[in-house]
Amino acid sequence: MARMTFMGGIHTYEGKELSKDKPTTVLLPKGDLVFPLSQHIGAPAKPLVAKGDPVLVGQMIAEAYGMISSNIISSVSGTVKAIERRLTAAGKMEESIVITNDNEYKKIEGYGQNRDYMNMSKANIRDAVKEAGIVGLGGAGFPTHVKLTPKDESKIDYVIVNGAECEPYLTSDYRLMMEEPEAIVEGLKIILRLFDKAKGIIGIEDNKPDAIERFRALTAVESNIEVQALKTKYPQGGERQLVYVTTGRKLNSKKLPADVGCIVNNVATVAAIYMAVAKSTPLTHRIVTISGDAVEEPQNFNVPFGISFTEILEAAGGFKVQPKKIVFGGPMMGKAMYTYEVPVTKTANSLLGFVKDEAAVEESPCILCGRCYFKCPLNLLPMKLQLMGLNNDEENFKKLDGMECCGCGCCSFVCPANRSLTQTIVQTKNKILAKKHELQELHKDHAANA
């Protein structure tokens, strides 16, 4: 069968060879650990500890607050040093719990206990996922227990595991797939237990043939799990693209995958679900890629949450050249930061250092070549949307579906005139969303006053 693909998309320099073949190194923290209360989509968690309190490995130090939120679990044992505002990789100051490590790694009771996960009730599985503080580890950080609780679970036809890892340079998912494929397959089986008629799909880009082979071998006996080789093209791992390519169903910005009968989870999230449900191990670690042409020894590290990126970078030999730009996340959608003295959070999948800043180029006039349109995976007209954004023409911006933009960056990447297409469109979109939010708040106030 010819592989289906989505429209648009780009081929970039992959940069994965820098770090993909080195085994993941387990790294223990040296300094204090910092746990921001907001490292997921939704409301910040509420702290359960106070300054001076002792904590253990696996202990919940902050609790989900409200419907969409997530628990935060300590990755070390020690004492709470402070609860204060600290800088995060997103460039914001966030209220954080700072823990001094006693280096004893005393665990809470029941940590790591095996559970008979194939006979657990659905409610127990969901509870275990919620308890463990699991959020989408691919980068968005949507609380997983919310995802696993759709309005109508009988309507779910596919559980899709995202192993595309389409962002250049990142190899943390690849390393996980090579080193712990069983955890991913078992994790998928656990999710499938929640949805009676669902079929499992593991989607992996075909630039990782060894991973595809490995998963095919592991799932050969599973009748309802299929491994799909996806075309290597950015943004193959985008939710809308992945759902379309694996199932033929189309999403837009207003629809969740569950609306078209799909549940999508990143491989690391699925492995975390397995650890939480089968091994009673909450989410306290993740794999982080340290890469880029400025890094001495690009590789992956398995690190506890809260550890500073400075320590991880040191373990990778530091920078061999002073980088011009450092990026948290992939080069297409990641955030550039002015410092790497920030803690690892649930959604922090990498630190990249680049000798040259390719994006530091001057804009020139649009020549209407249409490359941005041809490469847009959502079939938008970025060149027009950018002009509308620059002119504050929000009405037409919305009419031309600017609000659908997923911010993948393809348009800016291909623009021969170096125009800041994605940048302006995303900014305009966020501005409109913020206004809408403000308006809603205002209406609420009025309603309350009336």
Place this chain on the structure above:
Amino acid sequence: MSDLYNVSAAPHVRSPIKTNSIMQDVIIALIPASLFGIFNFGLRALLVILVTVLSCVVTEYVYCKLMKIKSNPWDYSDVVTGLLLALNLPVGIPFWMAALGGVFAILIVKMLFGGLGQNFMNPALAARVFLFISFPGRMASFLVDKVSTPAVTDFLRDGALVLDGVSGATPLGQLKAGETVDLLKLFVGHIGGTIGETSALALLIGAAYLFYRKVINPIIPFSYILSFAVFALIFGGHGFDMNYLLGQILGGGLILGAFFMATDYVTCPITPKGQIIFGVFIGIMTGIFRIIGSGVEGVSFAIILGNLLVPIIDNLTRPKTFGKERVKDVK
């Protein structure tokens, strides 16, 4: 200060293809046709090319200086305009006329409307049409053979230039008069016409390079040529006469226009559907001008008319957003 990291919004990587590399590709693609023009018409063709390119570059530079606009001299778009203009001119054109064409293309059509990317019609074609309307006699006298290169002093009193070349009817003129043409000669290009339009072979080599470099896509050229061929088949009055059809396709400015002028990014529609509509429209218009109209050539007029319709075509062929229904009425 240099130790600080750059901070900017994503994405942080850029494709190596830039505006100037695209323009350079177009120039490279036009080299075979230019060389053939020089080979066919003699060194004077080279001088015409130099005059128009220089006049375009200088006009843009002076305009930017006077208007205090930061000019981008390395985007080569002015060179492309000058080169395309020269290829659209007869070799015997007085140099001052060629230079005037360059000034018109850059100043009136491009810069006054906002510069690169803002022109509503192809500058080179607009200039050609301007010259054609202003100096119909000069623009329509084509030569078949080489012109001996005049001495330096002759450049200055250009109007008095003695042309040694044999002037003759272009293939399209012959076809209009009901004669047959030598197709091989047509394809190779040893015929009368403007400097760059005669050799279909050289133009197709250049076009193949542009396809290979993914600078242009084949939608417009093919829908254009195909729709024109169908029009000629139906209304040409010759039925299915290969000599007539191929003569019409290879004989005039159609190949040059279809691959290099109609595909101009700025003045063609964005979506594939819009590009098909555009190609078919200019194909039919070319047919009307050439076959029904009184003239023998109509590519320039057809493409320029097509250029004017581009905003409307773009609006009618708005793409459908992934996962959503089509939107209408966007101003």
